[in-house]
Amino acid sequence: MAQQAKRALLDDDSLLTEKESNMAQRIKQFLLNNGSLLAGEKSDTVQRIKQFLLNNGPLLTTIVIFILLYLVGGWLYPAMQKPQVFFNLFINQASLLLVSIGMTLVILSKGIDLSVAGVIALTTAASAALLAKGMSPFVVMPLMLVMGIVFGFTQGWIIHFFKVEPFIVTLMGLFFARGMAYIITLASLTISDPVYRYLALTKVYIPFFEKAYVYIPTLVGPVLLLVTIYLSFFTRFGRTVYAIGNNEQSALLMGLPVARTKLIVYAFGGFCSATAGIVFSISLLSGYGGYAPGMELDAIASVVIGGTMLTGGVGTVVGTLFGVLINGTIVSILQFNGTLSSWWTRIGVGGLTLIFLGIQSLFYMRQKHS
Amino acid sequence: MVESNKDVIVMKDISKSFPGVQALDNVSFTLKSGEIHALVGENGAGKSTLIKVLTGVERQDIGVITLEGKEVSIRSPQHAQELGISPVYQEINLCSNLTVAENILIGWEPRKWGRIDWKKMGSQARQILHGLDIDLDVTQPLGSYSVAIQQMVAIARALEISSAKILILDEPTSSLDANEAEKLFQVMRKLKSEGLGIIFITHFINQVYEVSDRITILRNGKLVGTYETGSLSHLELIAKMIGRILSDLADMSRIKLESSKYIKEDALLQARGLGRTGDIEPFDLDLHAGEVVGLAGLLGSGRTETAGLLFGIDKPDSGSVTVNGKPVKNYSPLDSIKRGVALCPEDRKAAGIVDDLTVRENIILALQANRGWFKYINRQQQDELAEKYIKMLNISTPTPDQLVKNLSGGNQQKVILARWLATNPQVLILDEPTRGIDVGAKAEIQKLVLELAEEGKSCVFISSELEEVLRTSHRIVVLREREKVTEFSGEVDEHKIMEAMAGSGSS
Numbered sequence: 001m002a003q004q005a006k007r008a009l010l011d012d013d014s015l016l017t018e019k020e021s022n023m024a025q026r027i028k029q030f031l032l033n034n035g036s037l038l039a040g041e042k043s044d045t046v047q048r049i050k051q052f053l054l055n056n057g058p059l060l061t062t063i064v065i066f067i068l069l070y071l072v073g074g075w076l077y078p079a080m081q082k083p084q085v086f087f088n089l090f091i092n093q094a095s096l097l098l099v100s101i102g103m104t105l106v107i108l109s110k111g112i113d114l115s116v117a118g119v120i121a122l123t124t125a126a127s128a129a130l131l132a133k134g135m136s137p138f139v140v141m142p143l144m145l146v147m148g149i150v151f152g153f154t155q156g157w158i159i160h161f162f163k164v165e166p167f168i169v170t171l172m173g174l175f176f177a178r179g180m181a182y183i184i185t186l187a188s189l190t191i192s193d194p195v196y197r198y199l200a201l202t203k204v205y206i207p208f209f210e211k212a213y214v215y216i217p218t219l220v221g222p223v224l225l226l227v228t229i230y231l232s233f234f235t236r237f238g239r240t241v242y243a244i245g246n247n248e249q250s251a252l253l254m255g256l257p258v259a260r261t262k263l264i265v266y267a268f269g270g271f272c273s274a275t276a277g278i279v280f281s282i283s284l285l286s287g288y289g290g291y292a293p294g295m296e297l298d299a300i301a302s303v304v305i306g307g308t309m310l311t312g313g314v315g316t317v318v319g320t321l322f323g324v325l326i327n328g329t330i331v332s333i334l335q336f337n338g339t340l341s342s343w344w345t346r347i348g349v350g351g352l353t354l355i356f357l358g359i360q361s362l363f364y365m366r367q368k369h370s
Numbered sequence: 371m372v373e374s375n376k377d378v379i380v381m382k383d384i385s386k387s388f389p390g391v392q393a394l395d396n397v398s399f400t401l402k403s404g405e406i407h408a409l410v411g412e413n414g415a416g417k418s419t420l421i422k423v424l425t426g427v428e429r430q431d432i433g434v435i436t437l438e439g440k441e442v443s444i445r446s447p448q449h450a451q452e453l454g455i456s457p458v459y460q461e462i463n464l465c466s467n468l469t470v471a472e473n474i475l476i477g478w479e480p481r482k483w484g485r486i487d488w489k490k491m492g493s494q495a496r497q498i499l500h501g502l503d504i505d506l507d508v509t510q511p512l513g514s515y516s517v518a519i520q521q522m523v524a525i526a527r528a529l530e531i532s533s534a535k536i537l538i539l540d541e542p543t544s545s546l547d548a549n550e551a552e553k554l555f556q557v558m559r560k561l562k563s564e565g566l567g568i569i570f571i572t573h574f575i576n577q578v579y580e581v582s583d584r585i586t587i588l589r590n591g592k593l594v595g596t597y598e599t600g601s602l603s604h605l606e607l608i609a610k611m612i613g614r615i616l617s618d619l620a621d622m623s624r625i626k627l628e629s630s631k632y633i634k635e636d637a638l639l640q641a642r643g644l645g646r647t648g649d650i651e652p653f654d655l656d657l658h659a660g661e662v663v664g665l666a667g668l669l670g671s672g673r674t675e676t677a678g679l680l681f682g683i684d685k686p687d688s689g690s691v692t693v694n695g696k697p698v699k700n701y702s703p704l705d706s707i708k709r710g711v712a713l714c715p716e717d718r719k720a721a722g723i724v725d726d727l728t729v730r731e732n733i734i735l736a737l738q739a740n741r742g743w744f745k746y747i748n749r750q751q752q753d754e755l756a757e758k759y760i761k762m763l764n765i766s767t768p769t770p771d772q773l774v775k776n777l778s779g780g781n782q783q784k785v786i787l788a789r790w791l792a793t794n795p796q797v798l799i800l801d802e803p804t805r806g807i808d809v810g811a812k813a814e815i816q817k818l819v820l821e822l823a824e825e826g827k828s829c830v831f832i833s834s835e836l837e838e839v840l841r842t843s844h845r846i847v848v849l850r851e852r853e854k855v856t857e858f859s860g861e862v863d864e865h866k867i868m869e870a871m872a873g874s875g876s877s
Binding site: 051239240251255313 | 447448451462463464465466467468472473476477479485486510511527531
């Protein structure tokens with residue numbers, strides 16, 4: 001029977017019925033198209049998939065880890081399966097997301113910004129003080145953004161033109177910012193401005209999800225994320241950031257605007273920190289020099305877990321989003337557990353960061369073509 | 371199609387000096403359109419300075435540069451690029467994380483409504499590479515391709531961003547294998563046929579003959595001459611690069627002749643099939659007590675790498691070394707010292723003297739390392755050792771406690787020599803011991819090496835100055851392009867050695 005069929009396929013179609021003939025044609029065509037694949041040779045598509053996985057390995061790993069963590073959480077604590085829990089991630093991590101976005105670009109350029117939490121604190125303290133003095137919130141908020149930009153720009157200036165290590169400059173920036181915050185107000189200062197209150201309390205309901213909501217400030221993060229994705233991949237600025245992170249000398253020799261780009265990167269970092277500070281001050285409705293202690297470290301961890309290497313030039317801001325979400329998921333799981341200390345979050349994040357650093361080096365070592 | 375054989379660049383009577391050294395002395399150089407012009411010369415000949423002047427990194431002190439008939443004053447690297455002078459250096463100045471297309475076009479990316487048009491950038495890049503007969507996936511990061519391909523991309527960018535009139539390739543084949551180099555030459559020939567003038571700097575003589583139309587030779591900052599490639603034999607080229615042989619042999623040849631009687635039969639150190647991928651092809655070598663073996667070869671031929679393998683600081687990828695019959699298993703400097711092998715490194719400053727320590731401290735350094743943490747050499751012993759070697763090697767220093775960095779180059783070299791002699795080695799490997807030293811000190815050191823051999827040591831003497839090697843060695847090993855080519859013993863004809871260094875004999 002097989003022999004007959006074989007002969008029919010290969011030799012004489014007229015021996016078959018019309019139905020069988022069509023079938024034979026289809027099989028022949030399939031063999032023709034996919035012969036090499038079946039024979040074990042690597043087709044173009046398989047190669048492309050392999051290359052895609054290799055190029056984006058760390059990011060995909062991060063996303064998978066996030067999904068796994070969330071599923072584990074949902075399995076351990078059924079209450080975690082409610083949609084609001086997911087949106088709470090965005091509500092609670094809003095400030096972290098904002099500073100991490102800025103931090104991503106800075107780290108991509110092979111720099112670092114330790115001042116972010118300080119700028120947040122300074123922003124909350126300054127906002128509270130100015131609002132208490134009766135300044136309009138519509139003046140205070142833009143003013144804070146300008147302050148953040150100037151702060152970041154100044155740091156960038158010192159880093160590039162005086163050739164001082166970003167670590168040192170931004171560490172000094174951290175001390176300066178927190179110090180200034182405490183000078184403005186030694187104790188926590190309440191914000192009672194109605195606009196702030198409105199922003200803090202008004203729920204925005206998510207379409208398609210019953211009863212799930214976020215607040216208005218929560219939306220700033222995702223919007224800024226989209227903007228930054230555009231910047232990273234569709235502007236010369238973004239590509240220059242990547243180039244500088246890989247090899248600043250080469251970028252310079254290639255004619256790219258290195259100085260300008262570095263200044264903008266740090267200014268953008270300051271802008272993100274100030275934005276985070278505004279969001280922070282809205283959610284707590286107060287200002288204080290001691291807020292967000294150590295958030296710079298959480299931001300750096302989120303960026304690294306998201307697949308961005310501290311050596312610069314590699315990584316995406318999309319990964320950072322998932323790094324932040326992972327951070328938030330660990331916090332949520334601990335909250336639902338209720339018994340473990342919240343410091344386990346730091347341990348969890350710390351451990352994950354180390355694992356990711358290991359995964360990163362594996363992937364980036366194997367990226368060589370033959 | 372650009373008119374071929376027009377003078378594109380004329381550099382006339384260029385002189386440039388830096389504190390302490392005349393890098394270029396009245397050098398003239400012309401590049402025609404549609405030619406590949408090789409620029410050759412040993413270390414310190416002035417090649418890089420000439421190129422730096424042409425690419426705007428340095429300004430000449432005296433001399434005129436004319437570009438396509440018009441006199442130009444090249445202010446900066448950016449200015450040079452604007453003028454159409456495109457350098458591509460040995461280190462690939464691109465960003466390995468960006469895609470191939472980006473590396474070619476960034477700064478001039480095609481845009482659509484303000485944002486980067488990736489699709490168009492890809493097709494443009496593909497087109498540019500097609501012009502160089504190259505076909506690859508331009509959407510992959512540059513770092514995922516081999517160095518050879520990265521170099522092609524660098525060339526593509528260099529040509530693309532300025533309407534290049536001149537392409538300068540500085541040692542482009544150093545990291546390429548034979549096939550990749552051939553591909554590069556195909557690209558070069560194509561560009562040449564389109565009227566581009568190419569300056570090709572290399573120390574691979576065979577490649578000079580394979581691809582260039584004319585050769586310019588520099589030596590010690592001066593122009594030796596510009597020749598049609600076909601009119602100059604390999605031998606003549608080498609001879610012009612190295613310079614004429616000094617015929618002052620007298621005292622040295624006497625010592626050499628006498629001491630050759632005392633060369634021991636048995637090999638002190640034996641290397642069999644010793645090699646390291648990319649550095650030096652597997653070779654055999656025997657070193658005998660009482661003998662000076664000279665290592666001759668041009669820059670890049672693998673002399674320092676050979677020294678490293680013999681000493682034991684580099685782990686070989688193939689083969690073995692035995693010292694006194696015992697095979698070497700541990701590859702560290704300390705183990706080598708314990709075995710009685712010593713290496714005076716090529717780069718005195720980086721790998722030799724410890725600037726801020728005194729003469730005495732530098733001298734006892736290796737000996738102390740040999741004895742370890744606990745068998746400290748007390749002050750009296752140190753002083754004795756220092757005095758002994760200062761006298762033996764005639765080191766000119768006011769006291770043994772003078773900081774080494776304050777000594778002249780020649781005396782610093784003697785200090786390093788003393789250090790290694792203090793460990794009482796059986797095998798002494800000297801890599802360029804006379805580099806950068808005045809003539810008097812040079813002669814002293816050469817004599818010293820022969821005397822050490824007379825005392826029963828086995829010496830390896832590496833130098834890029836052929837006359838030195840000839841004068842000092844009982845036996846000469848010739849290296850060429852990372853391969854041991856041959857050995858010469860007894861009375862040797864310098865021409866034969868140069869032939870071996872050059873390769874294919876007469877043109």
